[in-house]
Amino acid sequence: MIQISTPLLGAEEKEAVLAVLDSGQLAQGPRVEAFEQAFAACCGVKYAVATSSGTTALQVAVLAHGIGPGDEVVTTPFTFIASANAMIFAGAKPVFVDVDERSYNMDPRLIEGAITPRTKAILPVHIFGNPCQMDLIMEIAARHGLAVIEDACQAHGASVHAKKVGSFGTGCFSFYPTKNITTAEGGIITTDDDELADRARLLRSHGQRQRYYHESIGYNFRMTEMQAAIGLVQLGKLERFVEARRANAAYLSSGLRGVVTPVEAPGHRHAYHQYTVRVTKGRDLLAQHLRAQGISTGIYYPLPVHKQVAYQKLGYTDCLPVAEKACEQVLSLPVHPGLSQADLDQIIEAVNARWS
Numbered sequence: 220m221i222q223i224s225t226p227l228l229g230a231e232e233k234e235a236v237l238a239v240l241d242s243g244q245l246a247q248g249p250r251v252e253a254f255e256q257a258f259a260a261c262c263g264v265k266y267a268v269a270t271s272s273g274t275t276a277l278q279v280a281v282l283a284h285g286i287g288p289g290d291e292v293v294t295t296p297f298t299f300i301a302s303a304n305a306m307i308f309a310g311a312k313p314v315f316v317d318v319d320e321r322s323y324n325m326d327p328r329l330i331e332g333a334i335t336p337r338t339k340a341i342l343p344v345h346i347f348g349n350p351c352q353m354d355l356i357m358e359i360a361a362r363h364g365l366a367v368i369e370d371a372c373q374a375h376g377a378s379v380h381a382k383k384v385g386s387f388g389t390g391c392f393s394f395y396p397t398k399n400i401t402t403a404e405g406g407i408i409t410t411d412d413d414e415l416a417d418r419a420r421l422l423r424s425h426g427q428r429q430r431y432y433h434e435s436i437g438y439n440f441r442m443t444e445m446q447a448a449i450g451l452v453q454l455g456k457l458e459r460f461v462e463a464r465r466a467n468a469a470y471l472s473s474g475l476r477g478v479v480t481p482v483e484a485p486g487h488r489h490a491y492h493q494y495t496v497r498v499t500k501g502r503d504l505l506a507q508h509l510r511a512q513g514i515s516t517g518i519y520y521p522l523p524v525h526k527q528v529a530y531q532k533l534g535y536t537d538c539l540p541v542a543e544k545a546c547e548q549v550l551s552l553p554v555h556p557g558l559s560q561a562d563l564d565q566i567i568e569a570v571n572a573r574w575s
């Protein structure tokens with residue numbers, strides 16, 4: 220079976236984990252700090268604060284921006300639910316705007332119409348690793364005095380005019396095993412803001428600067444030394460992985476017929492966490508056909524966030540037709556760096572055979 224994703228871990232990651240086990244220091248320590256410094260440098264920011272997951276990175280980022288009850292954050296419904304839940308955890312309200320039909324990212328033209336006196340931030344999601352229109356989003360945020368929290372959980376290595384995602388606003392990344400690089404579970408917040416980094420560190424670890432002296436209420440959202448050790452090795456492979464994903468994506472796009480292939484805006488570097496095509500008719504039958512040919516696919520996402528039962532229970536009744544239609548038509552094909560030339564050819568042949 221050609222898998223939709225697979226973590227690529229080698230002997231170096233194994234050795235790094237064993238060295239941690241031998242060291243006796245398992246909880247957050249020097250390797251986490253080293254990983255934070257390396258990730259901040261890779262992203263082109265001053266600080267990175269490692270967390271237990273992408274979800275907790277988003278939660279901490281929202282709280283560190285002082286967003287709370289009564290506040291609103293403008294975001295996208297076409298994402299994994301954790302992007303919006305970050306606001307719910309804080310007692311704030313995610314306000315959804317529809318997405319662009321081609322990139323599946325939030326449509327910047329709709330943001331201003333969703334801003335109210337209660338709006339505190341914009342939370343764009345670089346979906347599938349394709350960067351949002353950050354120039355426009357940053358300009359709107361500046362005009363309205365809003366914070367920007369980037370959900371870059373799928374976008375390690377993506378950039379806009381050579382500026383890395385996660386360096387425009389406050390960045391949040393995930394290292395879940397399917398991501399472009401992994402630490403098993405894990406996340407990280409990126410920022411240039413001294414005070415925000417400080418608040419994030421306190422929120423991550425029980426509000427303590429010094430052990431057993433708690434100056435604010437916080438959580439245990441720490442990353443372990445094992446995770447950081449894996450992350451340090453994986454980070455060294457990120458560029459290679461992203462280049463391999465991009466080459467695979469280009470090859471797929473040049474060979475596939477009968478589906479709408481992904482777009483990359485001029486100056487944007489898509490990191491191809493997912494290679495997602497639009498199938499205007501018979502998406503589920505194509506997925507079944509591919510499965511029968513030994514190719515696994517993914518539907519990200521079958522339902523937009525505002526249509527999830529959890530959000531219906533919260534009273535969301537939005538109608539966001541572009542996102543809703545996308546959920547019926549998108550199909551992600553394997554694009555990861557573990558694919559061989561034969562795998563790529565098999566995927567192209569299997570998709571194209573469906574229409575002949």
Ligand SMILES: Cc1ncc(COP(=O)(O)O)c(C=O)c1O
Pocket residue numbers: 272273274275298299301302344370372373393394395404405406
């Ligand atoms: C867009 C997006 N946001 C947030 C998350 C949450 O990350 P994690 O699974 O590490 O908590 C994910 C990961 O699945 C994601 O894809």
